[in-house]
Amino acid sequence: MDSLKRLSLILTFAAGVLPFAATANAENRVFDQGRLLLTGGVTNVEGASGGGVATWATITGYGDNDGVGANVHGTYVNVKDYSLRDYGASVGLYNRVELSYARQDFDTQNIGAALGLGKNYNFNQDVYGAKVRLIGDLVYDQDSLLPQVAVGFQHKEESDKLHAVRSHAFGIRSASGTDYYVAATKLFLDQSLLVDTTVRFTKANQNGLLGFGGPKSNDYKPQFEGSVGYLLTKKWVIGAEYRTKPDNIGLKENDWLDVFTAYAFNKTISATLAYVDLGDIATIKDQRGVYVSVQAGF
Amino acid sequence: MKRILMFTALLAAVSVPPTVSMAQSAMDTGMPSSNTAGAAPMAGDDVYKAFHEEAGIQRIMDDFIVRVTTDPRIKDRFANANLVRLKLLLVQQVSYLTGGPDTYSGRDMKTAHAGMNLQSGDFNALAEDLQLSMDKEGVAFRAQNKLLAKLAPMEHQIVTK
Numbered sequence: 274m275d276s277l278k279r280l281s282l283i284l285t286f287a288a289g290v291l292p293f294a295a296t297a298n299a300e301n302r303v304f305d306q307g308r309l310l311l312t313g314g315v316t317n318v319e320g321a322s323g324g325g326v327a328t329w330a331t332i333t334g335y336g337d338n339d340g341v342g343a344n345v346h347g348t349y350v351n352v353k354d355y356s357l358r359d360y361g362a363s364v365g366l367y368n369r370v371e372l373s374y375a376r377q378d379f380d381t382q383n384i385g386a387a388l389g390l391g392k393n394y395n396f397n398q399d400v401y402g403a404k405v406r407l408i409g410d411l412v413y414d415q416d417s418l419l420p421q422v423a424v425g426f427q428h429k430e431e432s433d434k435l436h437a438v439r440s441h442a443f444g445i446r447s448a449s450g451t452d453y454y455v456a457a458t459k460l461f462l463d464q465s466l467l468v469d470t471t472v473r474f475t476k477a478n479q480n481g482l483l484g485f486g487g488p489k490s491n492d493y494k495p496q497f498e499g500s501v502g503y504l505l506t507k508k509w510v511i512g513a514e515y516r517t518k519p520d521n522i523g524l525k526e527n528d529w530l531d532v533f534t535a536y537a538f539n540k541t542i543s544a545t546l547a548y549v550d551l552g553d554i555a556t557i558k559d560q561r562g563v564y565v566s567v568q569a570g571f
Numbered sequence: 572m573k574r575i576l577m578f579t580a581l582l583a584a585v586s587v588p589p590t591v592s593m594a595q596s597a598m599d600t601g602m603p604s605s606n607t608a609g610a611a612p613m614a615g616d617d618v619y620k621a622f623h624e625e626a627g628i629q630r631i632m633d634d635f636i637v638r639v640t641t642d643p644r645i646k647d648r649f650a651n652a653n654l655v656r657l658k659l660l661l662v663q664q665v666s667y668l669t670g671g672p673d674t675y676s677g678r679d680m681k682t683a684h685a686g687m688n689l690q691s692g693d694f695n696a697l698a699e700d701l702q703l704s705m706d707k708e709g710v711a712f713r714a715q716n717k718l719l720a721k722l723a724p725m726e727h728q729i730v731t732k
Contacts (some may be wrong), residue, residue, distance in 0.1 A: 305644070307692030309699065337691045339732075368691075416610070416724035462720035465713050506712050507702060 306540045306571055307337030310507050312412055312460075313365065315535050315545045316346035316568050318480070319400045319427050320361040320375025323456075324500040324514050325533050325547045325564055329469045330423035330458040332406055333373070334365035334570055335540050341366050344570030346375075352551055352562035354383040359566075361400075371425070373402040379482055387555045388483075389442050398481050402427040404456075411460045420459035427452045429481040443522050446486030450476050453493075467502040467510070478522055479554055487521030494519050508537045527552020531564065543568050605667050607679035609728065610721040616670040621714035622705075625666065625673075631704045632661045638700040645696045648687065668721045669714075680728040690732045698722070 314322040314331040322344075323329035334342015341364065348359040361375030377398045385394035404425030411421045430449040456471040474493040476485040496519060502512030516529040533547035547564035554560045605612075613619075622628050636658050640649045649657075666673035677683060698719065705715045 302690070302692050305692050307690075307695050309695055337695060339690055339692060410726075413723050413726040415720040462716045462723060465716045504712070504716065 303336070303340045304571060305337070305340050306335035306342065307340050308335045308342075308368070309412060310537045310540065311504075311510060311535070311543070313342065313344075315543055315566065316344060316348070316361070316363060316373075316375075318348060318350070318357070318359050318375070318377070319402060319429075319452075320346070320359075320363060320373040321402045321404060321425065321427065322363065322365070322371060322373075323469065323471075324502070324512065324535075325531055325545055325549070325566065326516050326529050327469055327498040327500045327514050328404075328425070328427075328454055328456055328471055328473075329500070330404075330406060330409070330421040330456040330471075331411060332365040332368050332371045332404070332423075333363045336365050336368060338368045340368075342571055344568050346566060346568040348564070348566035350549065350562065350564045352549065352554075352560040354557045354560060355385075355554065356380045356382065363402075369406050371402070371404040371423075373400075373404075373427075375400040375402075377481075384555050384557050387557050396431065398429055398431045400427050400429050400481075409457075409459075411458060412462075415460075415462050418459075420457040422455065422457050424453075424455050426454070429477060429485075431481060431484060443483060443524070444488035445478065445484035445522065446476075446491050448484050450481065450485030452477060465504040467500070467504070467512070469500040471498045472496070473498060475519060476521060477518070478524075479518065479526060483522060483524075483555060485521075487523065489523045490519065490521045502535075510535050524555060525553055533564070541569060541571065605675040607677060607682075608664050608667050608675040609680045609725045610668060612668050613670045613717065613721070618714045618717050619666065619669040619671040621711050622665070622669055622671075622718075623708060623710070624671065625662075627708050627710070628662050628665050628669075628671070631701075631708045631710070632658050632665070634707055635661070635701055635704040638704060639697060642696060642700055645693050645700075648689070648693065665718065669718060680725045684729045684731075688732050689730050691726065691730050694726050694730050 313333045313335060314329045317323040317325055317328055321328040322331045322333035333344050336342035343364045345362045350357040358378040359375055363371060363373035365371050379396055381394045383392060386392045402425060404423050406423045409419045409421035428451045452473050452475040454471050454473040458469040460467050473496045475496055476493060478484055478487060496517045498516035500512055500514040502510045504510050511534045513532045518526045520526050529551050531547045531549040533545055535543060535545040537543040545566040549562060549564045551560040636654055640646050660677040663673045663675045667675045
């Protein structure tokens with residue numbers, strides 16, 4: 274999708290929010306940023322609110338039950354043999370619905386060579402997401418074990434002109450696919466601890482980097498992702514994440530692991546820094562490196 | 572010897588454990604028993620100490636009252652409040668919840684906030700003001716969160732809109 278189309282999509286997203294402002298209650302608190310710092314999580318690599326790699330049950334932005342919030346984000350991941358630039362926008366409506374868009378630009382570097390595409394081959398993937406909070410409230414439900422639970426999907430489309438080449442080499446079934454997930458996130462204020470566990474049904478190979486489905490399997494299988502975060506201050510959280518992935522191609526996909534720190538300067542800007550271990554990618558080993566992300570919004 | 576033993580027995584007889592007599596008199600005279608405080612108190616008094624005990628909680632609430640009555644988001648909510656009584660009750664409630672010696676003599680959260688049509692934004696604004704007051708007093712963040720863990724579920728009673 275070219276830049277103009279992408280821009281108009283983002284603007285359509287934003288325009289979609291404004292009618293809600295017009296129909297807001299008399300006190301007009303729609304853009305009041307009613308929620309507490311960090312309660313919207315940060316934006317992950319798929320554009321949804323959560324940690325760095327895990328999608329949480331949070332709704333992005335600081336809109337409380339009567340308001341809306343939105344964010345734009347930019348993320349850069351640089352591991353040993355490839356890098357990823359990721360940017361997008363997301364909207365949170367009345368602490369109930371989240372809509373998100375992320376564009377992932379992969380610079381395949383040496384992995385491109387391994388994929389038979391040529392070194393430094395670039396391609397990208399668009400991720401369209403929607404999430405609905407079903408039950409629970411992250412902050413208020415401190416007197417029960419009930420987590421905040423949300424369900425959602427992320428539809429991923431690769432724009433890859435040489436897909437046919439890779440498909441033949443690796444037996445990839447499709448250049449697009451949809452992940453479905455259930456996320457349960459709980460904040461234990463008494464321990465200053467946040468815990469997320471998410472189950473994702475996906476066919477994505479390397480998060481979509483290698484398409485969807487493969488010779489070993491083209492079925493949806495449940496995968497697990499989760500985060501643990503410790504609140505150091507109102508603005509600062511440190512933690513770790515884990516994410517499993519399917520093995521549809523037979524190229525040994527490793528689980529992802531990262532340790533992260535996220536800092537909310539205020540309700541407008543937050544930054545996340547992580548050390549990520551993505552394991553082996555397309556037979557290239559030990560893809561570890563740095564993850565940096567900035568999120569701005571309200 | 573006999574007189575000493577009798578005296579000791581008499582002393583033992585009148586040394587009824589204070590909690591029993593207080594509870595008894597509470598039931599008899601209707602003295603407060605903190606069951607309207609909105610949550611069970613914390614075990615031990617570590618958090619009460621982290622709040623610098625009675626003096627610290629007084630200072631926090633002095634600062635808190637100033638904040639909420641000048642916070643543009645919620646100051647109008649306090650237009651008709653008896654601020655002296657409110658501060659007294661807040662100190663009682665926080666002292667009680669953090670494991671301090673006070674008992675809470677106010678109304679339950681639902682009754683106290685009935686008819687105010689409060690929204691979650693109001694509740695969160697107040698929580699943020701409380702955080703700032705606790706920060707100013709130098710209460711450790713972990714201890715602050717332990718109090719917030721007690722207060723957060725009260726949202727279900729307090730927010731009606």
